[in-house]
Amino acid sequence: MKAVITVIGKDKIGIISKVTTVLSEEKVNILDISQTILQDYFTMLMLVDLTKLNISLKKLNNILNTEGKKVGVKVKIQHEDIFNAMHKL
Amino acid sequence: MNEFNKIMETIKMIEKEKLDIRTITMGISLLDCCSSDGKKSRQKIYDKITKKAENLVKVGNQIETKYGIPIINKRISITPISLIAQASNDTSYVEYAKVLDKAAKTVGVDFIGGFSSLVQKGYSKGDKLLIESIPQALYETEKLCSSVNIGDTKSGINMDAVKHMGEIIKKTAYLTRMNNSIGCAKLVVFSNAVEDNPFMAGAFHGVGEADSVINVGVSGPGVVKAALEKVKGESFDTVSETIKKTSFKITRAGQLVANEASKLLDVPFGILDLSLAPTPAVGDSVARILEEIGIESCGGHGTTAALALLNDAVKKGGIMASSHVGGLSGAFIPVSEDEGMINAVKAGSLNIEKLEAMTCVCSVGLDMIAIPGDTPSSTISAIIADEAAIGVINKKTTAVRLIPAYGKTTGDEIEFGGLLGKAPIMAVSKFSSENFIKRGGRIAAPVHSFKN
Numbered sequence: 001m002k003a004v005i006t007v008i009g010k011d012k013i014g015i016i017s018k019v020t021t022v023l024s025e026e027k028v029n030i031l032d033i034s035q036t037i038l039q040d041y042f043t044m045l046m047l048v049d050l051t052k053l054n055i056s057l058k059k060l061n062n063i064l065n066t067e068g069k070k071v072g073v074k075v076k077i078q079h080e081d082i083f084n085a086m087h088k089l
Numbered sequence: 090m091n092e093f094n095k096i097m098e099t100i101k102m103i104e105k106e107k108l109d110i111r112t113i114t115m116g117i118s119l120l121d122c123c124s125s126d127g128k129k130s131r132q133k134i135y136d137k138i139t140k141k142a143e144n145l146v147k148v149g150n151q152i153e154t155k156y157g158i159p160i161i162n163k164r165i166s167i168t169p170i171s172l173i174a175q176a177s178n179d180t181s182y183v184e185y186a187k188v189l190d191k192a193a194k195t196v197g198v199d200f201i202g203g204f205s206s207l208v209q210k211g212y213s214k215g216d217k218l219l220i221e222s223i224p225q226a227l228y229e230t231e232k233l234c235s236s237v238n239i240g241d242t243k244s245g246i247n248m249d250a251v252k253h254m255g256e257i258i259k260k261t262a263y264l265t266r267m268n269n270s271i272g273c274a275k276l277v278v279f280s281n282a283v284e285d286n287p288f289m290a291g292a293f294h295g296v297g298e299a300d301s302v303i304n305v306g307v308s309g310p311g312v313v314k315a316a317l318e319k320v321k322g323e324s325f326d327t328v329s330e331t332i333k334k335t336s337f338k339i340t341r342a343g344q345l346v347a348n349e350a351s352k353l354l355d356v357p358f359g360i361l362d363l364s365l366a367p368t369p370a371v372g373d374s375v376a377r378i379l380e381e382i383g384i385e386s387c388g389g390h391g392t393t394a395a396l397a398l399l400n401d402a403v404k405k406g407g408i409m410a411s412s413h414v415g416g417l418s419g420a421f422i423p424v425s426e427d428e429g430m431i432n433a434v435k436a437g438s439l440n441i442e443k444l445e446a447m448t449c450v451c452s453v454g455l456d457m458i459a460i461p462g463d464t465p466s467s468t469i470s471a472i473i474a475d476e477a478a479i480g481v482i483n484k485k486t487t488a489v490r491l492i493p494a495y496g497k498t499t500g501d502e503i504e505f506g507g508l509l510g511k512a513p514i515m516a517v518s519k520f521s522s523e524n525f526i527k528r529g530g531r532i533a534a535p536v537h538s539f540k541n
Contacts, residue, residue, distance in 0.1 A: 006100050034093055045096055058154045076100065078157035085345040086338045087095040 001050050002031070002080045003057075005064070009073030011042035018071050019044075022063055027052040042073065047080070106311035107373045108339060109159040110346050111366045112199075113149050114287035116294035116302040116359060117141050119168040119203075127177035131188040134173070138165060138192040138201075141301050141356075146197040148353045152346055160346065161308070161368075161508070165193060166292035167203035175215025182219050186226030186233050193232040202234040202292035207282070209244040210531070220253060224260035227272035234290035240280035240477040242484045245534040251477065252526050254278045255470030259493055262462065266495035269503040273492040274425075274457065278473050280480035280487050285360045286416045291453075291488055302359035303351045304416060307343035308366045309335075311373045313399075317381045328382060329402045336363065336406030344411045360415025363407035364452055365399075367427040369510030375399075375420050376429025376439075387429055388439030396420060397450035417486060419452025425492075425505065425512035426457055434513045441472075441515050449479050454487035459503055459512035462495040469493060471522030474532075482535050 007019055016035070023030060023046075032047040053060060061077050068075035102108040122137055124130035142165055149163040167189070174182045186204055193201040204226055206216040223235050237254055240246035258273055265272035277291040284295020287304035294302070316335045320327050343361050351358035367375045376387035382395040400419045408414050422444065424430045433439035441458065448454040454476045460469075473489045480487030494503045497514050504511040 004096055006096065008100075036093075043097070045093060061154060074104075076104075076157050079155045081345060082156040082158060082342060083096050083099055085341040086099055 003048055003050055003077050004080050004083060005046040005048055005075065005077045007042070007044040007068065007073050007075050009042055009068070009071070011037055011040070012071060015042060015071050015073055016044065018067050019064065019075060022067050023048065026060055026063070027054050028060070102309070102312045103158055106309070106315045107368070107370060108309045108312050108342070109161050110343060111306045111308040112162040112164050112287050113145070113160060113346070113350050114164040114166055114292055114304045114306065115142050115145050115354070115356065116166045116285065116298055116304060118294055118298060118300045119170075119173045120296065123173050123176035125177060127174070127179040127184065130173065130177050131185060134185070135188050135192050138167070138189070139195050142196045142198065144354060148350055151353065152349050155349070156346065158342060158346070162199040163197075164287065164289060164292065165196070165198050165201045166287070166294045166304075167201065168294050168296065169203055169205035169207055171206040171213070171215040171219035172296070174219065175213060180218065181225070182222040183225045183229060186222065186230050190230035190233045198232070200232050200234055200289045202236065202289050203294060204233050204235040205237065205293040207238045208247055208250045209238050209241045209280070210247060212250070220257060223257050223276060224264045224272065227261050227275055228264040234275045234292065236277040236279055236282065236291045236293060238279045238282040239473065240481050242281060242481050243534055246280065246474065246477045246481055246532040248474065248526075248532055249529050251470050251474050252467075252529060254473055255466035255468075255526065258469050258491060259466045262493045262495050269505060270462070270492050270494045271505055271509070274490065274505060274509050276490065278489045280477035281485060283416060283486055287362050288364060288366065288417060290490065298359070299357055301356045303347060303354060303356050304359040304362065305343050305347040305350070306362040306364060306366065306416065307339050308368075309339040310365045310367050310375045310378055312339060313365065314372070314374070314378045314381050317378065325398065329398060332399060332402035333406030336403045337410045340407035340410035358413070360413045361411040362416030363403055363411070363414055363418040364416065365403055365420045367421060367423065368508055369426055369428055369431070371428050374427045374429035375422055376427050376433055380429065386436050386438035387433035388443045392443065393446050393450055396422070396447050400451045417452040421453055421456065422447055422451060423457035423490070424515070425459065425510040426508060427510070431511065431513060434515060441517060445475060445479070448476060448487055449483065452486065454480070455489045455491065457490055457492070457509070457512060459492045459494050459497070459514045460517050461498045461514055462493050463498070464493045464517055465521070465523065467521070467523045467526040468517055470526045472517070474526070478532070
């Protein structure tokens with residue numbers, strides 16, 4: 001399954017590294033990344049493939065949240081279908 | 090708009106504007122749970138509910154994690170219990186209520202609805218027993234919700250039932266007086282009740298429904314309000330278009346959740362209810378949408394027109410986004426559950442008369458309104474009659490959920506907490522309706538032609 005990870009928070013050194021380390025440890029493949037600074041806020045979107053994920057989605061969500069908090073960002077992971085449903089006919 | 094912005098729009102709706110799925114409600118038929126022995130019947134009911142809804146909460150939580158959208162409540166609706174219990178020789182249905190409450194607690198749902206009776210034309214044996222059992226049933230249970238349908242467009246209004254329900258509401262308020270008469274918050278009097286409503290307190294599983302079914306209710310007043318903030322000062326055409334587009338997106342998210350729940354639970358999808366359901370949280374209010382449309386404080390002149398536009402545009406936008414729309418589908422205006430409504434009552438712009446007018450153009454009716462504890466039961470019955478007349482004549486669902494808060498009077502405030510919120514006690518007319526209510530009998534079904 002494909003999912004979208006969003007990372008939002010105050011910009012600082014090491015955010016991407018923190019998040020991607022978790023992803024590589026849990027065998028999540030990153031398909032696409034885009035990142036920008038919106039009104040001083042670091043905003044990153046990642047499209048990822050979870051077929052090889054070796055833990056439950058809930059667990060991954062918890063780890064990302066805990067690691068995110070350490071660098072002051074909010075991390076959210078959602079199945080891509082919610083975005084497709086809301087924005088594509 | 091590129092992909093980035095679309096994704097961010099959804100994130101913003103969920104994180105900031107409080108977009109959520111209000112409820113996944115599993116409708117369960119209990120028609121196969123009748124027995125001449127009440128005890129046996131209750132065992133069948135308990136077994137069926139706990140088996141059918143075994144995984145409801147688990148699946149709800151799974152979907153929440155998968156799509157990152159909050160699913161606030163998981164609920165169960167059942168066949169009106171008066172139909173099931175009257176096969177037994179029991180003379181009170183409080184034991185049925187307790188079994189339903191126990192089943193709800195076992196499977197971990199937030200509410201179970203269907204301690205209900207349909208008496209729009211008259212009472213059967215079970216209807217009378219059920220209605221008489223309501224106050225004690227609501228006193229002895231936590232998760233149980235009750236509803237009674239006292240009128241419909243094809244049958245007219247059963248004024249005996251209207252009188253009866255005024256008394257039942259007062260009794261319920263008295264029995265649950267230690268908790269701000271909270272029993273009344275779980276009791277709805279309907280006209281034109283629908284059989285597939287996923288929202289409480291009025292949900293029940295109609296006899297025309299399948300054995301079990303998944304109905305979903307979406308929410309999102311905050312999202313509509315935020316969208317309208319971007320079109321300040323523009324014409325009504327733009328307002329309507331904006332609401333339609335927003336409603337479409339919200340409904341699509343609801344449909345996605347409904348499909349997934351139906352698949353995982355192996356229960357057919359029933360309907361999606363498009364209602365804009367507020368919560369007491371700031372930023373999740375229907376009243377604030379009406380104010381955004383241009384009314385200084387909800388209840389001011391123009392409120393009814395603004396609500397009519399909102400209600401209609403929500404439906405227009407939502408209908409295309411779902412394969413089956415049903416339930417109540419519109420905008421809810423419960424006073425205690427809407428931060429903007431509470432504020433408007435306190436500011437003096439909103440009163441019960443204006444709320445009655447508003448119910449002519451939106452879904453449901455006089456909802457979650459606290460009134461003085463010493464209001465006579467005949468006055469409550471008369472309010473129910475007025476509301477039923479609006480529903481019956483205009484072929485729409487109307488409901489009354491009043492809380493005559495025991496020991497409280499106009500100006501006081503009662504707090505329920507959670508989704509039920511808090512309610513300032515609102516004034517009702519001090520003039521008597523006693524002679525009107527004591528007549529009894531039925532108001533005949535209206536003529537369906539010569540509409541004016």
